[in-house]
Amino acid sequence: MLRYIRLLVLLAILVFSVVNLHAQEQPKTRILFLLDASYSMEKNWKGETYWSTVKRTLYEMADSMSKLPNVEWGLRVFGHTSRFVDNNCKDSKLEVAFGNGTPLSLKKRLELIRPIGITPLAYAMERCAADFQNTQGQSRNFIVFITDGAESCGGDPCAVAQALERNNIVLKPVIIGIQLQQQTVEELGCIGKVFNTQAPSEFSDQLKKVVEESIAKTTLQINLNDIAGKPTETGVAMTLYDSESNMPKYHFYHCMNSRGVPDTLTVSPIFTYDITIHTIPEVTVKNVAIHKMMHNVVDVPAPQGTMQIALDGNVSKSASVDKLRCLVKKAKTHTTLNVQSMNTSEKYLIGSYDVDVLTLPRIYLKDVKVDQSKTTHVKIPAPGILTINKSVEQYGAIFTMEGGKLLKLYDLSGSDNQETVALQPGRYKIIYKSKFAKTIHTTFEKDFEIISAGAMALKL
Amino acid sequence: MGKCIPCDVLLRSCFFGFLMALLLPYSGIAQEIPKFKPQVNRILFVLDVSGSMKEKWNGRVRYDIATELLGQLVDSVERTNPNVEFAVRVFGSQYPREQKNCIDTRLLVPFAKDNATRIKSALKTIGPNGMTPIAYSLTQSAKDFPNDPKALNSVILITDGDENCSSDPCAASKALSSKRISLKPFIVGLNMDVSITKKFECIGTFYNPKDAGAFSNTIGVIINQTLNNTTVQVNLLDKKAEPTITNIPFTLYDHATGKILYNFVHGLDSKGNPDTLFLDPVGIYDIEVHTTPSVRKEEIELTPGKHNIIAVDVPMGNVAFTSNGSATDALAVIREDGKQDIIRVLGIGQVSELLANKYNAEILTRPEILVDTTIIAGGLTDKKIPQAATFALQLVEPISVSILKQEKSGALNMVLRKELKSSESILIQPGEYYVVYKATKSNESAATKWIKVVAEDGRYISVNLN
Numbered sequence: 001m002l003r004y005i006r007l008l009v010l011l012a013i014l015v016f017s018v019v020n021l022h023a024q025e026q027p028k029t030r031i032l033f034l035l036d037a038s039y040s041m042e043k044n045w046k047g048e049t050y051w052s053t054v055k056r057t058l059y060e061m062a063d064s065m066s067k068l069p070n071v072e073w074g075l076r077v078f079g080h081t082s083r084f085v086d087n088n089c090k091d092s093k094l095e096v097a098f099g100n101g102t103p104l105s106l107k108k109r110l111e112l113i114r115p116i117g118i119t120p121l122a123y124a125m126e127r128c129a130a131d132f133q134n135t136q137g138q139s140r141n142f143i144v145f146i147t148d149g150a151e152s153c154g155g156d157p158c159a160v161a162q163a164l165e166r167n168n169i170v171l172k173p174v175i176i177g178i179q180l181q182q183q184t185v186e187e188l189g190c191i192g193k194v195f196n197t198q199a200p201s202e203f204s205d206q207l208k209k210v211v212e213e214s215i216a217k218t219t220l221q222i223n224l225n226d227i228a229g230k231p232t233e234t235g236v237a238m239t240l241y242d243s244e245s246n247m248p249k250y251h252f253y254h255c256m257n258s259r260g261v262p263d264t265l266t267v268s269p270i271f272t273y274d275i276t277i278h279t280i281p282e283v284t285v286k287n288v289a290i291h292k293m294m295h296n297v298v299d300v301p302a303p304q305g306t307m308q309i310a311l312d313g314n315v316s317k318s319a320s321v322d323k324l325r326c327l328v329k330k331a332k333t334h335t336t337l338n339v340q341s342m343n344t345s346e347k348y349l350i351g352s353y354d355v356d357v358l359t360l361p362r363i364y365l366k367d368v369k370v371d372q373s374k375t376t377h378v379k380i381p382a383p384g385i386l387t388i389n390k391s392v393e394q395y396g397a398i399f400t401m402e403g404g405k406l407l408k409l410y411d412l413s414g415s416d417n418q419e420t421v422a423l424q425p426g427r428y429k430i431i432y433k434s435k436f437a438k439t440i441h442t443t444f445e446k447d448f449e450i451i452s453a454g455a456m457a458l459k460l
Numbered sequence: 461m462g463k464c465i466p467c468d469v470l471l472r473s474c475f476f477g478f479l480m481a482l483l484l485p486y487s488g489i490a491q492e493i494p495k496f497k498p499q500v501n502r503i504l505f506v507l508d509v510s511g512s513m514k515e516k517w518n519g520r521v522r523y524d525i526a527t528e529l530l531g532q533l534v535d536s537v538e539r540t541n542p543n544v545e546f547a548v549r550v551f552g553s554q555y556p557r558e559q560k561n562c563i564d565t566r567l568l569v570p571f572a573k574d575n576a577t578r579i580k581s582a583l584k585t586i587g588p589n590g591m592t593p594i595a596y597s598l599t600q601s602a603k604d605f606p607n608d609p610k611a612l613n614s615v616i617l618i619t620d621g622d623e624n625c626s627s628d629p630c631a632a633s634k635a636l637s638s639k640r641i642s643l644k645p646f647i648v649g650l651n652m653d654v655s656i657t658k659k660f661e662c663i664g665t666f667y668n669p670k671d672a673g674a675f676s677n678t679i680g681v682i683i684n685q686t687l688n689n690t691t692v693q694v695n696l697l698d699k700k701a702e703p704t705i706t707n708i709p710f711t712l713y714d715h716a717t718g719k720i721l722y723n724f725v726h727g728l729d730s731k732g733n734p735d736t737l738f739l740d741p742v743g744i745y746d747i748e749v750h751t752t753p754s755v756r757k758e759e760i761e762l763t764p765g766k767h768n769i770i771a772v773d774v775p776m777g778n779v780a781f782t783s784n785g786s787a788t789d790a791l792a793v794i795r796e797d798g799k800q801d802i803i804r805v806l807g808i809g810q811v812s813e814l815l816a817n818k819y820n821a822e823i824l825t826r827p828e829i830l831v832d833t834t835i836i837a838g839g840l841t842d843k844k845i846p847q848a849a850t851f852a853l854q855l856v857e858p859i860s861v862s863i864l865k866q867e868k869s870g871a872l873n874m875v876l877r878k879e880l881k882s883s884e885s886i887l888i889q890p891g892e893y894y895v896v897y898k899a900t901k902s903n904e905s906a907a908t909k910w911i912k913v914v915a916e917d918g919r920y921i922s923v924n925l926n
Contacts, residue, residue, distance in 0.1 A: 237862035237896045237908075239872050246870035252905040253860055253898040263905040278862050278874040325791065325824060334800060339824050358793065362802050395707035396725050397750055404718050406711050408750040414707070431709045433725035440735035441493050443709075443724045 029140045029215055030098055031065075031073045032131055033058060034124060034173075036147035037080035041115035041178075043148070046200055050148055050178050053200040055110045057207050062103040071215055073101040074131055075109065078124035079117035089153035091117050092124035094131050121147070122155025125191075129169050140268055142214045143173035144207070145191070150184045158190035165245060174210050178203060193270075218269035219295045221262050224254055224277060224302040227350060227372040231262050233302045236347075237278040242271045243287050249273070264295065277302050280338050280348050281330065305370040307353070308345040313382030313453040321383065321422055327356040331367050345375065359383060359424050360409045361400050383422040384450035387457045388430075390417055394460045396432030396443075398423070425452040432460055493722060495738035498612035501544045501687055502571055504604050504642070505530060506597050508619035508650070510552035513588035515620075517651045518672055522620055523588045526650060529676045530618075531580040537683055538576050544687070547571040547604055548579050551597040552590035562625035564590050565597040567604050594619065595627030598663075602641045612742065613642035614686045614764075615664075616679065620650035622659060630662035638716035640743040643764050646682045648675065688765030690741035693734045696726060696749060699775040699816065699837035703734050708751055708774070715744040715759055741765070749774055752814050753796055753803050775816040775837030781823060783808050783845040785918045788887055790845070793822040797832070808845060825889050827865055827875040848887035849915035851895070855883050856926040861897040863888070888915050897925050 035058075041051040048056070058075075065071055075096040082088030095109045125143075132141050143164075151157055164170050175188050177196035188194050195210065197203040222238060223231035233254075240250040249271060255263040267273070269292035277283040279302050290296050309326050326340045331352035340346050348370045357363035357380055370376050386398075393414050398421065399406040410421050412432060428450065433443045450456055507530075513523040534546050548568045555561035568586070569579050594617070605613045615636065623629050637644045645664040649657060652668050660666040667682070669675040694710060695703035705726075712722040726749075727735040739745075741764035749755045751774050762768045781792040792806040797818035806812050816837035823829040823845055835841050853861065858881045864872035872894060876886065879900065896910040913923055 235860070237860075237864070237874070237877070239864065239894075239896075241870070248866075248870075248872055248894065251864075251894060251896040251908055251910045253862075253896070253908045255898075255903050255905045257903065263903075265905050276872065278864065278872075278877065280874070282874060323789070323791065327793070327822070327824075336822060336828060339828070356793075356802060358791070358802070358805050364801075395709075395727075397709050399709075399750075404720075405713070405748070406720065406723070406750070408709070408752065408754060411752070429723075431723045431725060433707075433727060437727060439729075440724050440727045440737055441495055443493055445723050 029071045029142070030132060031071070031142045031144060031211060031214055032098075032128055032170075033073065033075050034128060034143055034145040035075065035077045036119060036121075036149065037077045037113055037115040037117065038119045038149060038152070039079070039084045039116050040148055041079075045178070048200050051115050053178075053203055054146055057204040058110065059103065059107055060204075061208060061211060062101065062106045065211070065215075066101065066103050068215065072098045074098045075101070075106060076124060076128060076131060077113055078120055080113045080115060082117045084117055087118060089118070089120045089155075090123055091120055092127050094127070097131070098133075119147070119149050119152040120155065121151040121153070122157040122160045123153060125157055125160045125164065125173075126155075129164060129167070132169050140214075141170040143170050143192075144210055144214075145173050145175045146178070146207070147175065147188075148178040148180065150181075150187055157188070161191040165247060174214075176203065176207050176210065213269065213292060218267060218290055218292050220265045220267045220290060221295065221297045222252075222254065222265070222275065222277075223262050223297060223299045225299055227303040229299075229301075231299075232373075233304055234262065236302070239276045239278070240267065241274040241276070243274045244272065246274075275300065279304060280328075280346065283349070303350045303372050304347045305350050305372055306345050306347050306375040307340070307368065307370055307378060308375050309340050309355070309357075309378045309380065310343050311382040312379040315382035315453045323358070324380075324383075324422075325358045326378075326380075327358070329354045329356070342380070360422065361402075361407065361424060361426075363424070381425050382453040383424050384452060384454040384456055386421045386423050386448075386450060387455070388412070388419050388421070389457065389459045391460075393435035394432045395435065396430060396460075399429045399431065400426065401429070423450045425450050425454075430458065430460075434460075493724065496690070496740045497738065499543065499610040500608065501541075501612050501614070502605055502608075503544065503546050503614045503616060503683060503686065504571075504601055505546065505548045506601055506615055506617045506645070507548060507550045507568075507583075508552060508592060508617075508621070509550045509586055509588050510590055510592045510619075510621065510624075511557040511588055512592075512621050513552075513650075520672075521588075522650050525672050525675070526618055527580075527583040529672065530679070531576065531583065533676065533679055533683070534579055535576040538574055541687065542573075544683070545571045545573060546575050546579060548582065549597060549601050549604060550586060551593050552588070553586045555590045557590050559590065561590055562593045562627070563596055565593060565600050567600075570604065571606060591624055592619065592621050593625040593627065594623040594663075595629040595632040596625060598629060598632035598636060598645065602636060602639070605641060612686065612740070614682075615642050615645040616682055617645045617647045617663070618650065618679075619647065620652060622656045629660075633663040637742065637761070638744050640714065640716075640740075643686065643742050644761070648678055648682070650675070685765035689738055690762055690764050691767045692737040692739050692762060693767065693769050694724075694726060694737070694747070694749075695734055695769055695771040696774045697771055701771075701773070703771070705774050705776065706734070708749055710747055710749045712739070713746040713748065715746045718746075721745070736767070747772065751776060752812070755815065776813050777816050777835040777837050778811050778813050778840040779806075779819075779833065779835050779843070780811045780840065781806060781808055781821065781831070781843045781845050784847045788825070788845075788848055790823055790825045790848075790887075792831075793824065795820050795822075811840070826887060827873070827889060829889065846890050847918040848889055849917065849919045849921055850885050851888050851893075851913065851915065852885045852920065852922045853880060853883060853895070854922060854924045854926070855880055858882075858900040859897045859925055860900055861895060861925065864894040864896060866892040866894065890915050890917050895923055895925065 043050050076094045078092035082091045173192035175194040180196045185194050185196050195206045197206050224233035226232045234256050238252050239248050241248050257263050269290045273288045274286045288298050324342045327336045328338045331354050350370050350372050352367045355365040396412045397408045398410040429447050431445045547570050550568045551565035554564045569582050636642050647660045647666045649668040667678045669678045696705035698704045706728045709725045741762045745760040746758045749772050788808050790808050794804045814835050816835050818834050821831040863876040865875050893913050894910050898908045
């Protein structure tokens with residue numbers, strides 16, 4: 001007992017010191033005790049009853065927990081407002097809400113409760129969702145579920161537990177059983193881990209241990225390694241998924257602490273994680289097991305460099321230039337990883353990339369290398385702006401020569417009097433014919449040259 | 461540029477003049493495409509003087525009939541048409557058959573104006589003698605034509621038998637036309653066995669006149685044909701194989717060299733028929749119709765002096781990628797199915813005409829959407845892009861933000877990352893997202909926050925990132 005309180009005090013100091021240092025919010029831990037108060041809880045248990053053992057243990061814990069910052073607890077009870085014979089399957093109530101969990105309020109409440117009813121387990125669990133209100137952000141929610149029997153209302157606690165988890169409301173519930181039958185232990189297994197206890201002392205120890213582990217800091221450091229295997233990469237978002245359910249559990253921006261090492265993250269030790277680093281492209285490591293109450297270090301290779309794509313030359317802002325996009329793909333693949341605009345920089349994992357530039361004509365860059373911590377400058381010659389003036393409707397198109405053949409780049413709009421096209425510097429041919437041409441032999445062609453960032457006018 | 465400032469852009473001529481001066485190699489003078497009209501027609505007779513020409517036809521020696529009729533024809537054409545020149549090459553005239561000389565050919569009379577007398581007298585100086593080296597003679601005839609781009613050159617081969625020097629006359633003939641030296645040879649058979657005539661089909665157009673009268677007539681027809689205009693009509697066929705499609709540029713290439721010969725923009729005449737082109741009948745053409753993507757048809761040979769129809773299937777349909785509600789600046793990047801070159805980039809709502817076919821479009825929304833589309837000829841394929849929602853990201857301080865989309869697999873894929881200094885609105889496709897962010901000034905991972913936001917079509921969603 002004494003050992004336990006010492007630990008809590010130690011934790012308290014630790015948590016406080018962190019808060020003082022950074023004046024930033026630490027993730028809250030919320031623990032909801034879900035308590036079975038069906039009439040069977042009145043059974044004798046080695047000089048106590050099940051119920052009195054639970055009350056005593058909870059009261060002791062509430063006292064020490066209330067001294068911890070960032071820990072809130074609540075109490076939900078079922079089977080205590082209607083008699084067994086009434087068979088009330090909606091008999092569950094939040095007795096102490098989060099934020100109000102003082103030892104005094106708990107004591108007051110517990111003194112008033114008599115285990116008299118049935119076990120509407122699924123219903124009670126379902127109600128828990130509402131108890132964790134405002135659970136956005138980094139709070140870690142736990143349900144500690146204390147029971148001596150199985151569902152008695154035909155509900156499906158498994159389905160409810162899964163829904164809670166799917167909706168990211170709670171981490172896996174933990175069940176502390178009181179002399180459960182083996183069949184019940186198995187049935188409850190789908191909700192979460194079951195600790196079946198056979199004696200009051202075992203019950204008390206187990207309950208305290210579970211809570212202790214919920215609060216105690218299990219930490220994780222994710223090293224984003226560069227090409228040399230040094231953890232120098234940072235500044236990207238990361239998602240931690242529960243490997244088993246595939247549900248995202250945490251999101252962090254990777255930071256370096258004041259000592260220049262990757263920041264320490266506080267995570268629940270209950271899960272095995274898949275970790276996605278939101279680099280371009282993303283990197284995922286699977287099945288990262290976390291050791292409880294320890295500092296865990298995970299190495300993820302995420303070597304990155306920068307690709308800067310810029311127009312070479314002074315070009316006046318225009319709609320056609322603003323629309324120039326670059327499709328970046330892993331070399332020799334055809335899936336766009338990122339759409340980069342002109343005159344921007346973006347970080348990529350090191351390697352070779354193909355870049356399709358939506359200029360006219362298109363530019364297909366192959367094997368653009370991105371090297372560790374370097375910036376690859378991709379220079380695209382600034383296009384020139386061609387203005388075509390027509391007094392009558394003209395049909396035709398603008399071409400470039402490619403391998404001795406004409407490659408069409410742009411169809412003239414039949415009707416507009418004036419149209420503008422951004423073209424890369426180079427030589428072009430325009431082939432056109434007036435709508436009113438008498439014969440096809442009055443097709444005209446003109447060769448012209450576009451200079452980078454220049455302006456050019458053609459009158460047809 | 462200082463020089464141009466006073467005249468400003470209002471005076472375009474000044475501006476344009478400046479550009480002209482700047483771009484020295486500018487060759488932007490528009491020129492009409494001339495109708496093909498040769499200034500001189502050169503006709504080379506390649507005459508068989510092999511031993512077999514001694515044999516009789518209608519009671520007279522073949523060689524005598526052939527040379528006599530040829531002389532008369534040349535005479536009369538020259539008198540009526542001053543733009544025609546003749547020359548005569550003979551084979552098998554110099555060495556007796558027993559010597560099996562397979563390079564026995566020579567230019568008997570070269571091209572010149574008013575050649576009839578010379579031709580007639582020269583033909584009298586030789587007589588039937590040796591082998592039939594047709595292929596070699598055709599190859600040699602290439603040198604007989606003066607280098608004159610304004611001429612239309614023809615070869616008329618007069619023979620009574622098959623090649624007997626085991627060379628390939630077809631290849632020799634093809635070389636003449638693909639190198640644009642002359643029209644494909646015309647072959648006039650003298651009492652030729654029907655079984656042999658098949659072999660001449662690949663050399664050129666084959667005539668087998670029955671008797672002397674028909675022989676004379678045939679050559680007259682051939683000469684007339686070479687003097688007539690060769691016209692071409694390009695039929696751009698729609699899905700019903702009707703030539704209704706027009707206003708599309710097309711290019712005629714020389715098949716052998718790949719050189720561009722003509723560029724036209726297709727047109728219809730007042731009756732709605734495709735316009736008539738006057739083209740050089742010599743050579744083999746490739747046509748490329750500049751639809752999107754373009755359509756090529758290769759190895760087109762024109763029949764000289766006739767109206768030729770080149771039909772190209774270009775069934776086209778319109779495509780547009782549309783989205784309801786607020787305008788989006790997304791682009792649709794279109795590629796042919798299975799290919800990597802981008803054939804068109806369209807704005808949302810923009811309509812474009814493409815060949816009826818299968819395409820892949822990459823829509824540069826956030827996140828990207830990949831659309832496979834089949835464009836139906838004559839129709840409008842309207843691909844609906846889900847209407848984007850707007851995330852109005854409300855800031856109280858600069859943040860780093862990453863927006864992650866929840867995929868069906870459960871994976872979260874980043875669709876945007878940004879350093880934001882002030883509030884900003886972004887367009888985002890419908891779906892479930894996690895907006896993960898951290899104050900830029902904070903150096904602590906624990907300061908990361910996130911919000912799950914559901915983007916519904918067209919909805920404006922205020923996302924408070926404080």
